[in-house]
Amino acid sequence: MARRTLLAALFVTAAAGLAPAAAKEIGDPQRGAELFAEECSACHRIGPGAEHAVGPRLNGVFGRRAGSLAGFDYSRAMLRMGNEGLAWTLPTLDAYVANPRALVSGTHMSYAGLADAAARSDLLSFIRAYSDRPQDIPEAEPTARKTQPVLTEAVMALRGDSEFGEYLSAECTTCHQRDGSDLGIPSIAGWPAEDFVVAMHAYRQKLRPHPVMQMMASRLNEEEIAALAAYFAMLE
Amino acid sequence: MILTRRALIAGSAAATGLVYAPALLGQGKPRVVVIGGGAGGATVARYLAKDAAGALDVTLVEAEPAYATCFFSNLYLGGLRDFDSLVHGYDRLAAGNVTVINDLATAVDREARRVTLAGGQVLDYDRLVLSPGIDFVADSVPGWSLAAADAMPHAYKGGAQTELLKRMIQAMPQGGVFAMVAPPNPYRCPPAPYERVCMIAHLLNQTNPTAKIIIxxxxxxxxxxxxFEEGWGKYYNDMIQWINPEFGGADVAVRPDSMEVVIEGEVQKVDCCNVIPAQVAGGIAAKAGLTDASGWAPVHPDSMKSRVDGNIWILGDSSAQGDMPKSAFSANSQAKVAAMAIRGELIGSRVxxxxxxxxxxxxxAPEDGVKLGxxxxxxGDRIASVDSFISDTGEDAALRKLTYxxxxxxxxxxTADIFG
Structure with missing residues (x-):
């Protein structure tokens, strides 16, 4: 496709409104509330003023270390898992609700497990609402599932498009200065495109250790990395 | 170019040069007015002017001639930065085709799409961006009001308040008591009050090691x-005491005249008191009818456009968008999305x-930094967090130094990204 035609097509897309990237909610919290009442409420309390019952209260469970609440008599198995580093996140809670004994052998929770993955998502969506809000505690567990950005075919065709790269670069230049200054944060201006691509893929695979860069790279697809590489390679 | 209020009132075309004075060349070119020259406003103005390459008429309205950042002001309190290093002018924005007006926006007529400034100037707009930061909730700390900020500074907007607080800390008697009244959620920069305490403790350690800090x-x-708690124990021994609601932290009044704080009815004499009140969107957002019952201005998550008015964008601390914390980094990030969306609407550029x-x-502490992201x-109808990380406790000194x-x-x- 000639560049002129491509750009014309893009203007049409832009005018029509490009589908935005949309994270997926964990699940349906209303259905989750019903499931909580059916499956959990015999033993667990959640919400304002919730106390321990047969099981521990579930306020603030997301992000908490397993077996760490004062005033609840946990199984030795749960205490051991907590000491080994088990923390409650969306994946670990999902696994625990699916089959408690598979994750924590010897848990006192006498629950057979919830096999339906969609039902578990709804349930956890309801429970998530009673844990820390990221706007108050930014490091709190995520509230939605990450998706790869939705890009139309026309945008996907822009491999190595430096204009797209310039837009994406706005996320980089909050820290990496366009003029190549490198006080405390390395310069990426004028980096050869090939090095750039290799480095970003290494962050995506968590081979390079920096957590900010791992997070940034993990949300970029190959076209986006190529576009960024093309843009930064152009900078003097 | 920077237009002073005086030059504008005088209608001085000579002072403004030949291009982009709205009154001269406004016809035909879409006009974007940005209110507030902080992390959100200056970024959106800069990116709009840079990326539209002359196709937009961009005006930034900011009351202060230069911007003293609130972010990093804790380092000034701790003696790790000088104050001047926190101050940023608008000259590079002005050189980049943003018309900068030093005046205060006092009213928004949404029907007429017109902003009125304190100096009497009116600005017509096709799109308006509000990035007015925070204001304080009256009476959220009983006994405190803005009038008391000279005795008990908030130091939660950069500038003179930050300098005042530092002078007061330095004037504390040996073994004196510093009190911070921390704010309820949500507020600007969630970790900032606790970093502030670290920096104040660092300062006091050197000059007043028997002083006490209560939060x-x-x-x-x-x-x-x-x-933070790990750091307080490691560097600052018994200096810092955090009083949570269980011990009366939620039942606090202050008496600025007698320098006292009242905790669950019990009076405590203090030598320096930093009151960080509850917060709402910057006043112009409420005045323009863009805020909801929460006091913040709701926006669409894919563009930062106001839910109330399709010609208006709201950035940064003032916006109610979902999971993003109120921070300079967030405002800067949101401004780039907004600039792209506004260019798309006005000049058909790619979105x-x-x-x-x-x-x-x-x-x-010095050479000991931590981070999160x-x-x-x-x-759906909000911005949702999809990934996060945070530094670990017990990290080695080399890693902490790198982070610092x-x-x-x-x-x-x-700051280069915001101010050019």
């Missing part, structure tokens, strides 16, 4: 809590899917 907190938890992020460094995407150095690099980077 009166209405919250049961706060951001980076484990990291890519919105992505947001926030990272946040806090200093525990999260990424965000539009999800990185935070200085971040400050240099983001």
């Amino acid at each position: 009166l907190d209405p919250k049961e938890k706060f951001s980076k809590q484990a990291l 890519f899917p919105a992505k947001y992020s926030n990272s946040c460094w806090s200093l525990i 999260a990424s965000y995407e539009p999800s 150095e990185e935070s200085f690099g971040w400050y240099a980077g983001i």
